[in-house]
Every structure is written in C-alpha cells, then in structure tokens.
Amino acid sequence: MNQQKIDKVFEQITKNKRIHEAVLFVENADGDFSCSKGYGGKDVDTPFLMASITKLFTTTCILILKEQGKLSLEDEVTKYFKDDTLSKLHIYKGKEYSMRLTLSNLLFQTSGLPDVFEEGSNNAKKRAIHKDMQFNFDEMITLTKQLKPHFAPNMKKRAHYADVNFDMLGKIIETVTNSTLEEVYQQFIFDPLELKSTYLLKNDCDFVPTFYYKNNVLYRPEFIKSSRASGGGISTARDLMIFIKAFFTGRLFDEKVFHELEFINRLQVSMFPIHYGAGLMSIPLNGFATLFMGKGELVGHSGSTGSFAFYLPSKDLFFVGDVNQISNPALPIRLVMRLAVSLKS
Template identity: 65%
Template sequence: MTTKRMQTIEKIFNKTTSSKQIHEGVLFVENTIGNFSYSKGYGGKDMDSPMLMASITKLFTTTCILALLEKGELSLDDRLTNYFDNELLSGIHVYGSREYSFDLTLSDLLFQISGLPDVFEEGTNSAKSRAIEEDYYTTFSEQVALVKKLRPHFAPRTKGKAYYADINFDMLGEIIEKVTNTTLAEAYKKYIFEPLTLESTYLPEHENDFIPNIYYKDKSIYRPKVIRSSRASGGCITTARELMIFMKAFFGGKLFNKELFEQLTASNKLQATMGPIFYGSGYMRIPLDGLITLFMGKGELMGHSGSTGSFAFYYPIKDLFMVGDLNQMGNAALPIRLSMRLAMTTK
C-alpha cells in the first residue's frame, strides 16, 4: 500500500513539473508520525533548499496571535484603535458613505472579513504587477496609504463574506510588535523557531539575508526589497523539511492551545478569483466535496498557499501533510491544484 501511494504521489508530481511553467520545485508528503514519508525535488531543488514561503507566512503570524491570545495579552475583540492612532486608521474603510475604520477588530483581520481591498492584486498599478517589473521597498504606512486609495468590498463582518487582502495580516504583524515590544522577526523566533528548533527558517530583515529568486513565467527575478516589505503577510524563508515540522506543530497543538484554536471554527468563502478557497482563523480551507471536484472528493485541505507557488496543507481524512514549492509567480492556482490532486488520488 505504501509503495503504491508513493508511486501515485510521484506520478502526480512528475506530471506537474513536466509543465513548461515549472522550472524548479520540491514536494514533501508525510503523515503525522512519519512512518509514511515521500519527498522529491526538481530542477536542482531539494528538501533543504531555501524557498520563499510567500503567504504561508500568514500561518506564522496566526501562530503569534493565537499564542498571545492564550496568554491573555490581546483579544480578538480588540478594536484596531487600541493599537493604531486615529490618523493612520482614518479613511482606511469607508463603504456606502459610512466609515468603519474605527470599528475594525483583530478578528476581522484574522478571518479576512474586514472587507479591506488588496493592494497586491488590485488597482491599475497593483503591487504584484509593479513587483514583476521592479524591486522596491514599501513601509507599513505607505501600504496603508495605498489601501486608502482603493474601495473596500463590503462592511466588516457582512454575513458570509470574506475578502483576501494582505493588509489584514500586515496590520496583525504591527500589532504583534506592539504587544510583544519586539520586532516581528524576534516574535517569530520566540513563538515558532526556537520551540521547534528551526535553523533554516527566518524573516529577512537585512540586505545580506539570503532571498531566493522567483520565477515569473520564464523569467527568474530577484526581489529582496519586495520580500522584506511583505513581512507578516508573506516575507518568510524556509525549507520543505522545516515547513513540515511547523505544519505538524501548528495543527498538532504544539505552539498554542489546540482547544482554543478548535473553538475558532467560522470560515467564509473568499472572492471568486480565489476559486474554491474559504478562510478561517488565519488559514485557508479548501473543501474537496464541491463543484470544483465534481463532488468526487471528501473532507477539506487546511493550511495555506503562496502567490509564488508555495504550499503547506494538512488533509485530516488521510492524515497527510503536504508541503513544497513550485516557484512560479505567473499562476497562483498551480500549488492549489497540485495539493487537491494529491489529496484526492492518494489512497
């Protein structure tokens, strides 16, 4: 059975990497106790090659928020006015001629239900389209100013609505720094890297910190300033080996109170451009029993993917963790499709 499962996984990965869109990649699949384990690299990458986590970094930010929640150092009901001055918040959320900027809470950010727009994907000169052309640094206050130029999508906490926007997690990162009185990198180190003994995972802060190249279609681009600007929403570097350690700890209750985490069950479907993805308390949920799979799957994938081709998911029904990277910024759906295929066809 194990050999057959490995052959299936290998076949799926080989088919994925045979695409002209993929120039390099890595896949690592394992069950909780590790007696089933499969890994394979492509294009010179392996389990210990540095990879850009991109939005999987949001799971690190979520970890810190939940750890601080457990310690009673913040509440998800806290308003953003507890952490930011009125000048910064003013005008960030005006919808239907009403201002909601001062009503936003931590929960709105964590669950992606603030309604705030996403400067990475939206606007005539979106951060993504600009990053493809040039490397540039953006401060947090500059990111907020860009958000204010775009229109929110709905009033906060509108029933059944969620909208994926990096600013939600950029703000959570700032809040973590204010609550802990340290840098975000230090908070990640305290709540994640040190407890799990992760030695190859880091949040780049300095010019000499190594940042991998990213592929956009056939072009390899180097964007250290863009990555260092992304911080809490997408700036971390790791390896597939260490990402697996983190994912098991995240869903296994090693980093924060698992009961607390399991109480945060609400999730809402994201905007249509995000396909079948729902968003829960700081992580993606992808149901496998819907129209997208012609109702042929069961259960759901839980975790996160990144816009550069990174992925980290847990499939509870088969007790499988799958992490890796396809390093392709030109098609954000690739890691989602691979993860869904692995979950649905692996016995």
C-alpha cells in the same frame, strides 16, 4: 501505493511548461510515511519564498498572545493604532467603519479591505514583476485608502483576501510584545521548533531565493523584506514540515482553539474554491472543483510564488513544498488537491 500515486501526480505537474523547479514533501503526523520529490535542482533543504504561508506564522503569534491573555480577537484596532492611521481606511457606501474593525476581522479576512497586492491598475504585484521596490507599513495603509473596500465588516459572512489585514496584525504583535516581528517569530516559533533555515529578511547578507514569472527569474529582496507579516518568510520544505505539523498538533498553542474559531467563509470568486478561517485556508474536496471525487478538506496556506503547506485530516497527511511560479497562484492549489484526491482510497 501512496508513493506511486504521489510520484504520478508530481510528474504530471512538473510537465507544465511554467514549472522550472519544484519540491514536494509528504508525511503523516508520526513520520511513519515520508516521501519527498525534487525537480530542477530543488530538494527538501533548498530555501524558497514562503510568501503568504508566512500568514500562518503571524497567526501562530496572535493565537499564542491570545492564549497568554495579552490580546483578544474582539479587540478593536483602535486599541493598537493612532486615529490618523485608521482614519478613512474603510469607508463603504459613505459610512466609515475604520474604527470598528477588530482583530477577528483581520484574522478571518472579514474586514472587507481591498488588497493592494492584487487590486488596482498599479498594484504591487505588477510593479514587483518589473522592478524591485521597497515600501513600509504607512505606505501600505496609504495605498489601501486609495482603493474601495468590498463590503462592511462581517457583512453577510463574506471574506475578501487582503494582505493588509496581516500587515496590521504584524504591527499589533510588535505593539503588544514591544519587540520586532523577527524577534517574536524567533521566540514563539523558530527556537521552540529548532527551525534553522526559516527566517524573515533582516540583513543585506541574508540569502534571498529567486522566483519565476513565466520564464523570467526575478530577484526581489526589497519587496520581500517589505512584505514581512503577510508574506516575507523564507524556509525549506524540511523546516516547513516541522512547522505545519506543530501548528495543527498543539505544539505551539492549544489546538482546541480551532474548535473555538472554526467558522469559515468563501473568499472572492477569483480564489475559488478557497475558503478562509482563523488565519488559514480551507479547501473542500467534495465539490465542483474536484468533480465531486474527493472527500474531506485541506487546511493550511499557499503562497503567490507557488509555495504550499497543507494538512489533510481525513488521511492524516501533511503536504509542503513549492513550484516557484508567480504567474499562476492556482498551481500549488491544483497540485495539493490532485494529491489529496488521488490518495482518497
């Protein structure tokens, strides 16, 4: 019955004219139930851009370092960055909060910082659609300073999704470990889980998947290489399934941490119905977005290029895959919500 429902939802989503290729992989924790679907030549071993699912990998490293006692989420960012980097980064209603930001603000997206990727008339997403481009961390900080923050840190339990929060966490990881982010991912995640097809771009010879903007195929190696901690990862559905299971079942860090960091906040209206917690998205299934037909919640992350990796605790099911379309970031969310609601009984 579950197989038939999954087949039906996948067939419906791939009828969308914007979907040129897709892959879906569904399993329970024990692997007793496993289902994979491919479209347009993709399968569970086809590399694709993880985009913002990479944030789960960055979150993993932060939580491992926290567990090792090498950092605290209450640390202020002044511990890790020079004053000239932070100065004027966050000025809200004439008051500067730059030096008061904490790791928790970054991880929970409660800093109030703007998102250079989506915001502004010349945002990074628009520029990347038209041409490949490279930028470094300092340039990202400079661009962020040119935009206005949305609220003071921790203001009224608000959250605003911004890549710069995780770009900063990536730099903090490198500072604490005295290693590159690629090396830390390898040590903390890739090697323990034996992930053979998951990586951050390092060399010109590394394979770079293409992605679609409407009907156009885009190849953007420099942009992807620049995204790193916030969205530069590449993986396959098979590898990503191994990772998302490990993330939620305690193979990488003590899963009790989720009880310590369980508060979530609703993101900006443009990202409805997504809420955000400790480095991961939460999507309630019992509200208006599902016409009150679902129950429980999905937890995990999606990516702007159409990737997704979510866990449905109420059914003990994991959903990973990709619809490879950057023009509508809501597509993977809709797919996973439809799957979750169809499998409610």
